[in-house]
Amino acid sequence: MPADFVQAAALTVGASFVVWNIYHRYEPAGFLSAGFLLFAIPGFIAHQVQPLFSSLTRAYLTIFTIYWGVILLFTTAYRLSPFHPLAKYPGPTACKVSKIWMSVIAAKGYTHRYVCDLHTQYGDVVRIGPNELSFRHEDLINPILANKELRKGPYYDIRTQDGVSPLDGLKDYAEHAARRRLWNRGTSVASAKTYTDHLRHVIDEFMQALAQRQDQTIDISKWMSFAALDFMGHMTESFDMIKIGRDHNGLIHAVDEICYQCHVVSQTPWIFAFLKYIPGAASGIKTARRAGQEVADKRMKRGSNSRDLYHYLLDEDGFEKIKPSKDVALVEGILSIIAGADTTATAIVNAVYFLLKNPEVKKRLQAEIDDALSAQDSPDYTKFVELPFLNACVNETLRLLPPGLTGFQRQVDPKSGGKMLGEYFVPAGTNVSAHLYTIQRDPRYFQPLPLTFWPDRWLEQDVYTLPSGEKIGKDQVVLSRNAFYPFSTGQQSCAGKTVAHLELRSILIALLHRFEILPAKGYRVDSYEENLMDVYVTLRGPLQVQLQSRLE
Numbered sequence: 001m002p003a004d005f006v007q008a009a010a011l012t013v014g015a016s017f018v019v020w021n022i023y024h025r026y027e028p029a030g031f032l033s034a035g036f037l038l039f040a041i042p043g044f045i046a047h048q049v050q051p052l053f054s055s056l057t058r059a060y061l062t063i064f065t066i067y068w069g070v071i072l073l074f075t076t077a078y079r080l081s082p083f084h085p086l087a088k089y090p091g092p093t094a095c096k097v098s099k100i101w102m103s104v105i106a107a108k109g110y111t112h113r114y115v116c117d118l119h120t121q122y123g124d125v126v127r128i129g130p131n132e133l134s135f136r137h138e139d140l141i142n143p144i145l146a147n148k149e150l151r152k153g154p155y156y157d158i159r160t161q162d163g164v165s166p167l168d169g170l171k172d173y174a175e176h177a178a179r180r181r182l183w184n185r186g187t188s189v190a191s192a193k194t195y196t197d198h199l200r201h202v203i204d205e206f207m208q209a210l211a212q213r214q215d216q217t218i219d220i221s222k223w224m225s226f227a228a229l230d231f232m233g234h235m236t237e238s239f240d241m242i243k244i245g246r247d248h249n250g251l252i253h254a255v256d257e258i259c260y261q262c263h264v265v266s267q268t269p270w271i272f273a274f275l276k277y278i279p280g281a282a283s284g285i286k287t288a289r290r291a292g293q294e295v296a297d298k299r300m301k302r303g304s305n306s307r308d309l310y311h312y313l314l315d316e317d318g319f320e321k322i323k324p325s326k327d328v329a330l331v332e333g334i335l336s337i338i339a340g341a342d343t344t345a346t347a348i349v350n351a352v353y354f355l356l357k358n359p360e361v362k363k364r365l366q367a368e369i370d371d372a373l374s375a376q377d378s379p380d381y382t383k384f385v386e387l388p389f390l391n392a393c394v395n396e397t398l399r400l401l402p403p404g405l406t407g408f409q410r411q412v413d414p415k416s417g418g419k420m421l422g423e424y425f426v427p428a429g430t431n432v433s434a435h436l437y438t439i440q441r442d443p444r445y446f447q448p449l450p451l452t453f454w455p456d457r458w459l460e461q462d463v464y465t466l467p468s469g470e471k472i473g474k475d476q477v478v479l480s481r482n483a484f485y486p487f488s489t490g491q492q493s494c495a496g497k498t499v500a501h502l503e504l505r506s507i508l509i510a511l512l513h514r515f516e517i518l519p520a521k522g523y524r525v526d527s528y529e530e531n532l533m534d535v536y537v538t539l540r541g542p543l544q545v546q547l548q549s550r551l552e
């Protein structure tokens with residue numbers, strides 16, 4: 001036992017140095033190791049040195065303060081030191097010290113703008129975490145996202161619950177490929193065609209519901225969530241939100257909450273190991289799991305009466321040797337709601353937002369749509385998805401405000417010797433991403449007016465007219481399609497791109513054909529973009545509009 005206070009302090013510092021080393025080398029995660037290394041050891045020391053203190057409480061307070069303080073000091077000093085493998089990469093001190101800083105930014109909802117500003121300040125590569133780099137260069141998109149040597153990073157760890165992960169959390173390529181087969185069958189061009197009946201039905205209901213609310217102020221963002229969830233619902237299990245005109249069992253709220261909580265916690269996934277034991281913490285994650293459970297249960301009990309998405313996810317055609325389990329169906333059901341409904345609703349609402357801000361563009365798009373539909377008495381809105389100016393408007397929306405605003409994190413194999421990404425050597429175990437929001441606004445890839453909604457850049461022309469009326473030649477226009485990847489790229493890119501294209505174009509055509517959409521009186525349209533939150537997908541606030549029929 002230490003004879004005096006100095007010996008006790010030296011013992012505590014020595015123990016914390018050993019434990020810092022263990023964390024530094026082996027990164028043990030989980031409840032048991034943390035309990036032992038962070039609580040049991042200092043608790044044991046405090047117990048041993050208790051006679052040196054006036055009370056047991058004082059002994060515990062002093063030893064724990066020294067023990068944790070020294071671990072924090074070593075950690076901070078090492079991460080800021082020239083010995084850290086990422087020392088040569090620039091970035092803010094707070095990011096270099098701890099990922100907790102990014103959790104704070106994530107909690108405020110502006111990670112997209114923060115990382116974009118960091119790139120403006122520091123250049124094409126920024127250290128955004130002690131062990132993480134963000135890149136802003138089109139040449140690094142494929143090496144990061146379409147590279148089998150890099151797996152998904154720890155950001156995706158908390159998607160795995162009770163040992164089961166949805167498709168987008170699977171890190172093992174073979175396992176991912178097997179599960180992705182189910183999704184690919186369910187979202188192929190052929191399957192997408194079979195969903196058009198559902199889509200037509202949803203669009204009809206949606207247009208009727210909006211027609212009943214003409215000349216009132218409505219939140220088109222909320223209504224678009226109803227429509228997108230009803231469509232995904234038809235592909236899985238019906239929600240009927242358009243009919244009831246409100247959220248079904250708090251599902252929208254639960255989806256928003258799960259995205260928000262997951263995004264904040266995913267910055268430091270080790271925290272989740274503790275949060276799940278705290279009652280009330282991570283409630284959104286639990287609520288959405290319950291909602292997914294309900295959908296999966298109902299659909300599995302009902303069985304198949306049409307080839308909906310679940311038909312493929314449950315492999316009801318029996319293509320697979322091993323049938324997907326009920327747990328897999330459950331997690332994929334939740335994924336279909338978050339990945340399928342929320343993203344598409346955001347893309348449509350973002351498009352409406354840009355059109356409200358650019359009435360001339362809206363007029364031109366409506367003219368294109370009217371022209372295409374002129375010969376139809378009762379148009380089938382799902383049939384006209386290949387209109388050039390519509391495509392240009394959709395691309396420009398997905399460029400400036402992609403529904404997933406972030407970079408999609410990958411990790412350099414911790415067991416490798418590191419990896420060259422372009423001209424940059426990236427040490428083993430480093431997390432990397434190519435920041436989507438930033439790259440899609442980069443003037444090197446989109447010129448002129450990289451920050452302006454200017455759909456014309458997507459149309460091949462000899463002479464281009466800028467929004468100001470000025471004419472420029474095609475040699476003055478830069479458009480890099482490589483730097484446009486709102487659906488990501490590579491093996492783990494969006495599985496629902498075909499369905500998304502069909503849905504978002506059909507709904508936009510119907511909306512713009514049937515209604516004049518105007519900002520609600522007294523509503524400041526810019527507030528919509530200002531209030532958007534980056535929670536990996538986009539968390540939207542209201543977009544208040546008034547609709548007037550265009551069909552009389």
Ligand code: HEM
Nearest residue numbers: 167168339340343344347408486487488492494495496500
């Ligand atoms: C405009 C609409 C959409 C956009 C912009 C979009 C974008 C994306 C992106 C960027 C990813 C990759 C995320 C990552 O690596 O972390 C992704 C993955 C995924 N998306 Fe979409 N998505 C959209 C609509 C849809 C729809 C309608 C569905 C379903 C019908 C869907 C299903 C999926 C699935 C299952 C994944 C995971 C793929 C995998 O890990 O292999 N998405 N999406």
